[in-house]
């Protein structure tokens with residue numbers, strides 16, 4: 258069942274994209290900016306897990322928690338140091354700063370770990386399971402399950418809790434939210450923390466799936482996840498999830514039925530197509546430039 | 549209760565509020581009247597902490613709140629119903645009201661929710677509807693209900709009658725009176741000077757950032773300058 262295997266592999270890579278895309282989409286929804294350094298946060302997450310397991314040699318669960326907490330903190334600090342001072346500046350200044358942060362992190366890790374790839378520790382046995390004749394690796398299955406759990410919990414948080422509703426209020430109207438007593442700075446920090454924490458999980462899934470990590474891994478992953486977020490409708494969490502899965506499956510199909518050389522072209526093709534046909538994305542509301 | 553002293557607000561080089569002073573005493577309804585661009589909203593935003601004045605002092609219950617963040621000012625029970633309602637369109641009616649009570653930790657929130665629904669029965673029927681689907685009048689009621697959920701002692705209302713039909717305007721003004729009767733002090737910004745003066749105790753008239761007339765509502769209503777400019 259080659260076809261089914263490809264779908265499930267695609268969904269599992271797509272799940273990883275989805276986790277990253279959620280970070281872009283949440284930050285966009287609440288801080289109204291595209292955090293182009295988000296891909297590098299994923300890279301840092303992968304390295305943190307690697308360092309904790311292979312060098313510091315703590316149990317896997319500790320590595321995972323350190324990576325999530327470390328990335329969440331990094332996300333919060335990045336926002337406070339780099340983006341917050343620009344909150345009333347134009348979006349170009351923010352964009353350039355984000356690109357600067359992204360190069361800063363990339364080069365920092367190049368200096369620390371060199372450009373050669375590191376072997377990511379084995380977090381789980383490398384077997385496969387058979388499902389309706391399709392062979393699926395444990396990692397692929399885990400990635401898919403984690404994506405659904407994380408997205409489900411996040412949606413529950415956003416829609417049902419008071420803090421989640423406050424986040425949506427800030428996303429709609431920052432001033433009105435402040436009049437309710439909602440602390441906008443705290444809300445934005447929380448958004449960066451959640452997005453970056455999910456990014457750490459994506460980074461770990463990346464390490465487990467490809468076994469090798471290098472300081473550039475966040476660049477392409479970040480761009481594809483960003484495309485997934487745009488495809489789904491930036492600002493929408495469900496959209497990021499669906500967009501990620503679509504990109505993952507499209508990529509898997511291209512690789513197995515056409516050529517791996519085409520996979521990036523197909524992903525970018527999807528971006529161009531969606532921008533032409535439905536610029537607001539699948540789940541997007543009509544985009545209004547906020548003044 | 550609220551004392552604004554020599555307030556100056558700038559937007560870049562635009563000097564929007566020029567040395568404005570006024571006060572609101574406990575229990576009053578005070579109207580702030582002025583044409584478009586006179587600076588009414590700027591004053592409201594300065595009091596609520598959404599814009600920072602260049603100079604001047606705003607004190608509430610005897611304490612200086614000039615430099616406090618907006619979310620700290622609402623914590624002192626000074627709430628605002630902003631111009632244009634600014635309800636959260638993607639949240640349900642009930643969630644909007646819940647956001648109004650965001651800072652409250654007491655156990656009377658549900659009780660107050662019921663009180664708001666009693667005051668605005670139309671909101672109750674639509675409690676699970678997205679706020680963005682409400683009519684303009686219903687949105688105004690929601691914005692007022694949302695502010696009341698914070699249990700304010702001072703309520704700022706920025707043009708609550710804007711865009712409403714005459715019948716609804718009367719209804720809204722009756723509700724403002726009854727809110728005031730229940731012990732909430734009200735600072736009311738209006739272009740509908742007639743209506744505002746009819747329910748206010750005192751009034752200030754604002755023109756291009758300056759207070760030009762002030763006094764008892766009845767006296768302001770009889771002021772020749774005011775009659776000419778606002779009452780026709």
Ligand SMILES: Nc1ncnc2c1ncn2[C@@H]1O[C@H](COP(=O)(O)OP(=O)(O)OP(=O)(O)O)[C@@H](O)[C@H]1O
Pocket residue numbers: 559562564582583584585586587588589590591631739
């Ligand atoms: N964010 C802003 N940036 C620049 N100028 C502003 C801003 N907000 C208000 N102004 C200017 O300040 C002046 C006062 O505006 P304000 O909104 O306070 O008036 P208003 O009395 O509330 O008017 P309206 O009745 O139309 O609501 C106007 O000249 C306006 O152009």
Ligand SMILES: [Mg+2]
Pocket residue numbers: 588589590631706
């Ligand atoms: Mg105004």
